[in-house]
Amino acid sequence: MLVIDDLHAEVAGKPILKGLSLTINAGEIHAIMGPNGAGKSTLGYTLGGRPGYEVTGGSVTFEGRDLLALAPHERAAAGLFLGFQYPVEIPGVSNVQFLREALNAQRRQRGETELSGGAFLQVAKLKAGLLKMDMDMLKRPVNVGFSGGEKKRAEMVQMGILDPKFAVLDETDSGLDIDALRICGEGINTIMRKPGKAVLLITHYQRLLDVVKPDFVHVLAGGRIVRSGGPELALELEREGYEAVA
Amino acid sequence: MTARALPDTRAVEDWRYAPQAALAELWPLEAPDTVTVPAGEHFVRAIVLDTDAVVHLDLTLAAGATAAVHVVNVGSGYGRVEVTATLGAGADFTLGAVQLAGGSAMREIVASVTHAAPDATSRQIVRTVLGGQATGTVLGRIRVERGAIGTDAEQSIRAMLLDRTATANARPELEIFADDVKCAHGCAVGELDAMGLFYLQSRGLEPPRAKALMLQAFLAEALVGAEDEERLCALALAALEGLL
Numbered sequence: 001m002l003v004i005d006d007l008h009a010e011v012a013g014k015p016i017l018k019g020l021s022l023t024i025n026a027g028e029i030h031a032i033m034g035p036n037g038a039g040k041s042t043l044g045y046t047l048g049g050r051p052g053y054e055v056t057g058g059s060v061t062f063e064g065r066d067l068l069a070l071a072p073h074e075r076a077a078a079g080l081f082l083g084f085q086y087p088v089e090i091p092g093v094s095n096v097q098f099l100r101e102a103l104n105a106q107r108r109q110r111g112e113t114e115l116s117g118g119a120f121l122q123v124a125k126l127k128a129g130l131l132k133m134d135m136d137m138l139k140r141p142v143n144v145g146f147s148g149g150e151k152k153r154a155e156m157v158q159m160g161i162l163d164p165k166f167a168v169l170d171e172t173d174s175g176l177d178i179d180a181l182r183i184c185g186e187g188i189n190t191i192m193r194k195p196g197k198a199v200l201l202i203t204h205y206q207r208l209l210d211v212v213k214p215d216f217v218h219v220l221a222g223g224r225i226v227r228s229g230g231p232e233l234a235l236e237l238e239r240e241g242y243e244a245v246a
Numbered sequence: 247m248t249a250r251a252l253p254d255t256r257a258v259e260d261w262r263y264a265p266q267a268a269l270a271e272l273w274p275l276e277a278p279d280t281v282t283v284p285a286g287e288h289f290v291r292a293i294v295l296d297t298d299a300v301v302h303l304d305l306t307l308a309a310g311a312t313a314a315v316h317v318v319n320v321g322s323g324y325g326r327v328e329v330t331a332t333l334g335a336g337a338d339f340t341l342g343a344v345q346l347a348g349g350s351a352m353r354e355i356v357a358s359v360t361h362a363a364p365d366a367t368s369r370q371i372v373r374t375v376l377g378g379q380a381t382g383t384v385l386g387r388i389r390v391e392r393g394a395i396g397t398d399a400e401q402s403i404r405a406m407l408l409d410r411t412a413t414a415n416a417r418p419e420l421e422i423f424a425d426d427v428k429c430a431h432g433c434a435v436g437e438l439d440a441m442g443l444f445y446l447q448s449r450g451l452e453p454p455r456a457k458a459l460m461l462q463a464f465l466a467e468a469l470v471g472a473e474d475e476e477r478l479c480a481l482a483l484a485a486l487e488g489l490l
Contacts, residue, residue: 092466106450
């Protein structure tokens with residue numbers, strides 16, 4: 001589904017990713033762990049196409065297409081979802097308005113028919129329910145006045161509604177209490193644990209991986225994958241620290 | 247009230263950005279709408295100006311009085327909304343204003359808040375969106391008089407230019423004659439938040455639509471909490487669509 005080959009990327013002229021390679025197949029959940037400054041978030045933003053994250057070498061192929069040639073909105077329409085570590089507040093724009101427009105923009109780009117207001121609300125209600133979020137919250141402006149945990153749950157509701165093929169989730173577990181962590185983790189399983197889909201979880205801690213069980217765990221350090229393994233690698237990291245393992 | 251003489255816009259600072267010819271057409275102006283808000287009472291006013299006119303609301307807030315004034319200043323010619331407020335002890339004043347102008351429109355918002363007694367709070371939020379050859383001007387003043395200790399005043403003036411041919415004038419002014427006061431102010435003419443734009447695009451919105459939503463958000467900051475927020479936002483959005 002996603003093939004990252006020898007990816008080099010820099011931010012403000014500073015090289016961050018230095019030859020990162022990773023292949024993710026449909027049906028797989030991968031976790032990337034690593035110390036601060038290793039390049040984890042840069043990987044997420046580079047895949048999402050954030051301006052200022054400049055690819056200086058290598059390639060990223062998503063379902064046979066050159067992902068790096070696509071603009072951010074085209075990547076979304078192609079089936080990529082980037083869960084933000086710090087979701088942005090958009091005052092004056094309700095979640096419902098924003099998500100309906102976003103979903104229909106994706107559908108238009110894919111040549112699909114747009115959803116009516118009623119049909120959209122049905123989908124939204126269902127997905128919000130998965131994350132134990134009520135519709136009143138979705139009628140409020142995007143992320144405004146939401147707690148850290150609510151923002152992350154709202155991100156997962158967005159993911160549920162947009163129904164991507166591939167999700168990069170950047171520290172979805174940060175700022176969550178134990179209950180919210182379980183709700184988000186179960187949401188990820190329900191929405192993304194499917195044969196035609198895949199997930200790349202970026203995280204510091206084992207605790208999210210207790211709920212969303214990864215098939216593969218990678219250690220990112222110095223802008224490259226320095227070790228890969230199964231779920232046991234995350235436990236080893238938790239026990240012994242990055243320095244000993246990487 | 248005796249009529250004021252037509253100001254020479256080249257010389258009088260408060261009329262510095264007004265077009266002399268358009269102003270002459272409107273002269274003499276009506277007297278300001280003067281309102282005194284009694285102690286402990288709450289005053290609400292929405293001003294929508296979409297014609298060529300100069301309107302002036304002059305408020306005096308008695309001790310503990312509160313007032314919220316919201317302004318939508320749109321239209322194709324010259325329009326100026328002036329709001330002055332004098333605050334008594336412990337009074338609270340909010341001004342939320344937006345102005346949108348395209349073509350060759352000239353719109354002005356002039357706000358002057360005087361903290362005349364201790365412990366009053368005020369905030370002014372003014373958002374301007376300009377396209378074409380339009381000019382948008384904001385003059386925002388906070389004056390803290392001697393003895394007005396415990397003042398807490400905020401002012402945020404921001405403008406967005408959709409075209410390089412548009413002009414934004416912003417002049418924040420602080421005059422503080424007391425100690426122990428808090429006056430926060432910010433003033434910027436600039437671009438939309440890049441992270442917000444990326445966030446919206448990453449969900450599938452095409453760049454022009456992402457930009458429109460960010461502008462909607464930009465304007466909403468000034469109108470949030472208004473008694474008829476929905477109507478004012480709709481008016482602002484309709485004007486915004488005319489600019490995009």
